[in-house]
Amino acid sequence: MILVTGGAGFIGSNFVLDWLVQSDEPVVNLDKLTYAGNLNNLASLNQDPRHIFVQGDIGDQAHVARLLAEHRPRAIVHFAAESHVDRSISGPAAFIETNVNGSFALLEAARAYWSALAAADKEAFRFLHVSTDEVYGSLGPDDAPFSETTPYAPNSPYSASKAASDHLVRAYHHTYGMPVLTTNCSNNYGPYHFPEKLIPLIITNARAGKALPIYGDGQQVRDWLYVSDHCAAIRRVLADGRLGEVYNVGGWNEKANLDVVHTLCDILDQLDPKAQGSYREQITYVQDRPGHDRRYAIDARKLERELGWKPAETFESGIRKTVQWFLDHQDWVCDVQSGDYLKWIDKNYAQRASQEIA
Template sequence: MTILVTGGAGFIGSNFVVSWFRHSDEPVVNLDALTYAGNLQNLDSLRDDPRHIFVRGSIADADLVGSLLAEHQARAVVNFAAESHVDRSISSPEPFFDTNVIGTLRLIEASRHHFGTLLPVEQGRFRFVHVSTDEVFGSLGPNDPAFTEETSYKPNSPYSASKAASDHIVRSYFETFGLPTIITNCSNNYGPFHFPEKLVPLIITNALDGHDLPVYGDGQQVRDWLYVEDHCSAIRLALEKAKPGSTYNIGGNNERTNLHVVTQICGILDAVRPRSDGRKYSEQIKFVTDRPGHDRRYAIDSTKIRDDLGWEPEVSFEQGIVKTVDWYLDNQEWVAAVRSGAYLDWIKVQYQ
């Protein structure tokens, strides 16, 4: 058997693929368009692994997706492919709807046609897992209860609106066509291979370079932080055990303000890589104008996945952020290549 993973060279997708082979020998067909945030260097550990089949391409290419599903007789699709940076969606919304809405539609339509070719026993095993975000639920007040699977959708950015639309597409394919779908909505991930435009890697890399550490508004926006390895374990479990048509919220039980995250990173760096001038990294913090429509608080209630599937996060934020800082300190060549765009030059040579 084989699974098709889309977006498997991105941050969460590549962590999932690498961790998959620590738990299974089942082959993975990895489809990724290798846009700015997709990076084959994330998959270097699988370079000579015959179980990993990489294909460069888009989920919007229905013919390609269909041929891959048929050729490899995939028994599951795990969809990570998405445009995911809120700031980019504000400055240029259209690519988010192209990928997250039209791309998801074409991917799931190809999957539906593939599902129709399977024998009944194979159909019973097939799953389409759609990886989404808690941002589709909008913003919480400081004392509001955490998001559950029953929370109404209230997206506040072009990014979250596009993901909300993709969730609705996936749900409709279960209700209308009986395609065995599963939707997961996760909180803020962090960990290795995170593209340095997101908060945690941006703060680490800027701090080491002596640059400003930008914090939106007053820095009191609250997020629930989920270590990426914990997220991957939840998705594996959902793929294995979740009932078709189900949705699960996946959170780290680690609500922290953005300012807390930034100052904690500064404190870790002060201890393990102190500045040459003896000053604190926190002196580099600079408060900047808040972004439009910035959600104030997200929080995830993971009770359902705990009760149904037995999943709970294993890594506390204090443990995970130290591991993350250490990874970036130990992988400065990866950081330099990503930030310089050198890996994109390599892609051109390799594929063109």
């Protein structure tokens, strides 16, 4: 049995689904079901006894302690986090509450549980913390990619809150001897991606005939990682990672945001063409967000060298699969495009559209 936090979100739900394809080991899935947590992501597991869903908050230490005592997992895989930079700029308090205070409460519950285990179970236990490359800050155009020894320099409330949680996890290993592992990943994309992030936003807006908003000049560079490749990396680190170590997970796919949008438009022109013209005609440039990091890039050689992992998907293969998934799952898209999501999109991009720069 393993315990997964945030397993109804984008990466977490993909991990749970992939885990139960790869293994019969049951999963206890703890998720608060905030705006980005979606049980529809896990609908295929509704009748699967290997999946035990529990709605709850990682910050509720007593609740987590009860779950650990009841299910006695051999590992915790910690995805639960507020993760959208724009939301962290307009409302940072939720990011401190979940990513810092919530991770602290989870670590405390895990430490108490682990400390009381029998010797063999204690030795086998693992706490795997899933983090982001954004903790390293921003790279110049000619800088080497982020490695596991790159100094932390977070530039947004989101990345600062994740950096804090990374430091807590490290401290619990060095102070208490807790068997922890940390992964820092680059930008993920793929099925079940909530449509406030760049790739799903562009796909859904394009098909709806809406503007395709590009921050600034669109030359911000990101390293793109297909979500199933990320999930495979986490499984490898959980199985054989060295305790206390950090492993960077990247796709070796550096792309400027504008190039990503052009690629998405071109694939949509092929798979779901408009009656007239190209989806590229919907591109609109809007005011850049404050403190927007210019470039991220991951050096994932340590993970390949030590554990034999490397991504299975190229950007070209993964992005085409992603577009096709969104075209094939319009019911899922319609379900998430309601309520708080629409209010957030309107608030964030309407304000920027009034200050177009192109």
